[in-house]
Amino acid sequence: MEKHSLPLHLTHVHKSSTVINRSHALLHCIAIAFLIDYRVSLLFQEPKTSAPPLLPWFLVFTAELLLSFLWLLGIAFRWRPVSRTVFPERLPEDDKLPAIDVFICTADPSKEPTVEVMNTVLSAMALDYPPEKLHVYLSDDGGSSITLLGMKEAWKFARWWLPFCKKYGIKTICPEAFFSCPDDDYDDYGSAEFTVEKQQIETKYEIFKEQVTRATEKWNLEDKSSNSCRDHPSVVEVIGEKYDEKTEDQAKMPLLVYVAREKRSFYSHNFKAGALNVLLRVSGVMSNSPYILVLDCDMYCNDPTSARRTMCFHFDSNISPSLAFVQFPQKFHNISKNDIYDSQIRTVFASSYYGLDGLKGPMLSGTNFYIKRVSLFSLSVRKGMDLKERKNSCGPSNEFRKSLDVDYEPSIDVSDSSNTLMQETKLLASCSYEKNSKWGEKVGFMYHSLVEDYFTGFTLHCKGWRSVYLNPERPQFLGTSTTNLNDLLIQNTRWSSGLVQVGISKFCPFIYGPLRMSLLQSTAYAEFSFFPLLYCLSLWCFATIPQLCLLLGIPLYPEASSSSFYVFLFIFLSAISKHIYDVVSTGGSIITWRNEQRIWMIKSVTSSLYGSLNVIMEKLGLAEASFLPTNKVADDEQVKRYQMGLFDFRTSTMLLAPLVTLVFLNIAAFVCGVLRMIVAGDWETMFVQVFLSFYILAMNYAVVEGMTVRKDNGRISPSVTLLSAVLLVILLFLGSITLKH
Numbered sequence: 001m002e003k004h005s006l007p008l009h010l011t012h013v014h015k016s017s018t019v020i021n022r023s024h025a026l027l028h029c030i031a032i033a034f035l036i037d038y039r040v041s042l043l044f045q046e047p048k049t050s051a052p053p054l055l056p057w058f059l060v061f062t063a064e065l066l067l068s069f070l071w072l073l074g075i076a077f078r079w080r081p082v083s084r085t086v087f088p089e090r091l092p093e094d095d096k097l098p099a100i101d102v103f104i105c106t107a108d109p110s111k112e113p114t115v116e117v118m119n120t121v122l123s124a125m126a127l128d129y130p131p132e133k134l135h136v137y138l139s140d141d142g143g144s145s146i147t148l149l150g151m152k153e154a155w156k157f158a159r160w161w162l163p164f165c166k167k168y169g170i171k172t173i174c175p176e177a178f179f180s181c182p183d184d185d186y187d188d189y190g191s192a193e194f195t196v197e198k199q200q201i202e203t204k205y206e207i208f209k210e211q212v213t214r215a216t217e218k219w220n221l222e223d224k225s226s227n228s229c230r231d232h233p234s235v236v237e238v239i240g241e242k243y244d245e246k247t248e249d250q251a252k253m254p255l256l257v258y259v260a261r262e263k264r265s266f267y268s269h270n271f272k273a274g275a276l277n278v279l280l281r282v283s284g285v286m287s288n289s290p291y292i293l294v295l296d297c298d299m300y301c302n303d304p305t306s307a308r309r310t311m312c313f314h315f316d317s318n319i320s321p322s323l324a325f326v327q328f329p330q331k332f333h334n335i336s337k338n339d340i341y342d343s344q345i346r347t348v349f350a351s352s353y354y355g356l357d358g359l360k361g362p363m364l365s366g367t368n369f370y371i372k373r374v375s376l377f378s379l380s381v382r383k384g385m386d387l388k389e390r391k392n393s394c395g396p397s398n399e400f401r402k403s404l405d406v407d408y409e410p411s412i413d414v415s416d417s418s419n420t421l422m423q424e425t426k427l428l429a430s431c432s433y434e435k436n437s438k439w440g441e442k443v444g445f446m447y448h449s450l451v452e453d454y455f456t457g458f459t460l461h462c463k464g465w466r467s468v469y470l471n472p473e474r475p476q477f478l479g480t481s482t483t484n485l486n487d488l489l490i491q492n493t494r495w496s497s498g499l500v501q502v503g504i505s506k507f508c509p510f511i512y513g514p515l516r517m518s519l520l521q522s523t524a525y526a527e528f529s530f531f532p533l534l535y536c537l538s539l540w541c542f543a544t545i546p547q548l549c550l551l552l553g554i555p556l557y558p559e560a561s562s563s564s565f566y567v568f569l570f571i572f573l574s575a576i577s578k579h580i581y582d583v584v585s586t587g588g589s590i591i592t593w594r595n596e597q598r599i600w601m602i603k604s605v606t607s608s609l610y611g612s613l614n615v616i617m618e619k620l621g622l623a624e625a626s627f628l629p630t631n632k633v634a635d636d637e638q639v640k641r642y643q644m645g646l647f648d649f650r651t652s653t654m655l656l657a658p659l660v661t662l663v664f665l666n667i668a669a670f671v672c673g674v675l676r677m678i679v680a681g682d683w684e685t686m687f688v689q690v691f692l693s694f695y696i697l698a699m700n701y702a703v704v705e706g707m708t709v710r711k712d713n714g715r716i717s718p719s720v721t722l723l724s725a726v727l728l729v730i731l732l733f734l735g736s737i738t739l740k741h
Ligand SMILES: O=c1ccn([C@@H]2O[C@H](COP(=O)(O)OP(=O)(O)O[C@H]3O[C@H](CO)[C@@H](O)[C@H](O)[C@H]3O)[C@@H](O)[C@H]2O)c(=O)[nH]1
Pocket: 105, 106, 107, 108, 112, 139, 141, 270, 271, 272, 275, 295, 296, 297, 298, 365, 366, 367, 450, 451, 452, 453, 491, 494, 495, 498, 627, 628, 629, 630, 631
């Protein structure tokens, strides 16, 4: 059969999940209707004395409505899951493949070790793609000499590493990963030649690492404290030998470029989105590839084939014209078996994204995606490229504006840094370049939110672009995730802020979405932008109101023998069993389910709270958004605890105290409730409230343990426990004066 008559990719609809999900949604909806009926009729019930006081009734009902609402929005993720298979071997010959620019961002060498960043760079250079069509750009927001030096050393090592990977068809193209688990899948290479060569390369790798480490030590002593990261001119440097000197071997290396955009303390830099936009411009005049792979510096390529896999979609004329990006999942190399903090964000990548792919494609998730350059410039799929508009909005560089023409060929001589075009790149990387332009607003990656990925993807989908989710069995990219409570909560606070920023702005997916995309797709976006705020409000209510009422002797739920009780029982069991089903059917266990429930509760009452508060403060002009990069330097003790499945509670009091206070309250309510049941012999009136406390405590037993039996230094410190006890007294006092009436 002819090569091009075979499909390049196939889509599989998950039929059984679709049926199960939709039937469950129907049942659950009916149960929620019964619940609403029960709550509303309480209000009109005679005699009035048997109804609960108004305030707790209102709060608990609101919490129930919010949770149900979020659950309703979440149906979008389960409506029509699909997955995809690709056949890269059916692609046309190499000379027909389009060029790719790779963008890698780094920000701070003290949090993002240079050796790790260089491993990401090296793995990207080693992708299985014609090297003359591959251009790797590193954006260094730290503007640090150590990163530049690292690049130069990495280039030298790449001259050995790339031919080696190619010769033996190495799959683990990230050197650190390759050398740390050598027997991976290389039994074919038992040959003496391979072993010898591998040894040689390993020695070279060790030398490379040592050079960088030694330079880092020096840098730590000398330059680290300087203010240069916030105040320096732009630097654009092509790494490697001059092109005219290249030998046969060097000709086979991809272009490697170091970019540190200009930084001045009085300019806002728009964090990662700002860095990506600089790379868009600089690469525009240097290589101007039609496709771009974006990588975080903590996310290396774990397989050489992702680029060719992606091209299976871009070569399909049915899907290609409206396809903006192909998203791969974020997977991590440092996840333990137990993953107590759900560091892998399992649900999103193992389930939700398949559902979104059945609508118009997954959201953008910051890294591991191949995006079409024009999608970041054109107004919409339908309108096509509106050249005039783009020219007005792209800033002062003529050369860059020319680069937006379809037939533009970058004529830059990258070997000559005095060249005027190289000077142009410095202008393109300057901090005043975007003044009076539409960068970050209409052009490039969007600024409006701290989750620039989510928001950029949202605007693309609004313009009619679609995306595709590709999750091959072998992870194509592997990253470093946050594996301790402190980093996790800080990261989640940032994400919550970013999402809420979108939710409560003019881009609110409920308002901005439905006119521009399908209802299901906008509800999916809405679920994301509202879950931090709504989970925070509802879980705070569920963790305090029934418990305070229990202590005050106010029943909030139907008696365990009444028929309405079964409505609550059904909703509880239905929600939990569906979650268990989802977890188990995607390869998780009951422990995974427990971990997910627990971390959901913990995040909702802490980081979601602070993230949402940040946005409100920002709106009031009391705070400023900031992007604290996560810490990628592993602390041995923390790693050990994470591996053992033991919580490490060394985080700020601000994050911990609310959590501990809530656990205290639930202990008090549970003990008091059980005593009341025994003494009064009445097991029915308060059953739901006692059970709720029990469930919360059972799920969060790790916190109870951290407060009481643990003696190691990862426990909850007595000072936090003491402060929480004081907060508990205040909470009890407030409850007793407000809830009774
Ligand atoms: O001012 C900045 C801040 C960060 N970064 C880079 O952005 C990337 C992501 O930062 P990281 O600290 O790793 O944050 P994470 O929370 O792990 O990142 C997730 O969340 C971000 C949005 O908050 C997305 O951009 C990322 O792709 C996504 O992986 C890293 O390469 C950083 O070097 C910059 O280039 N400039």
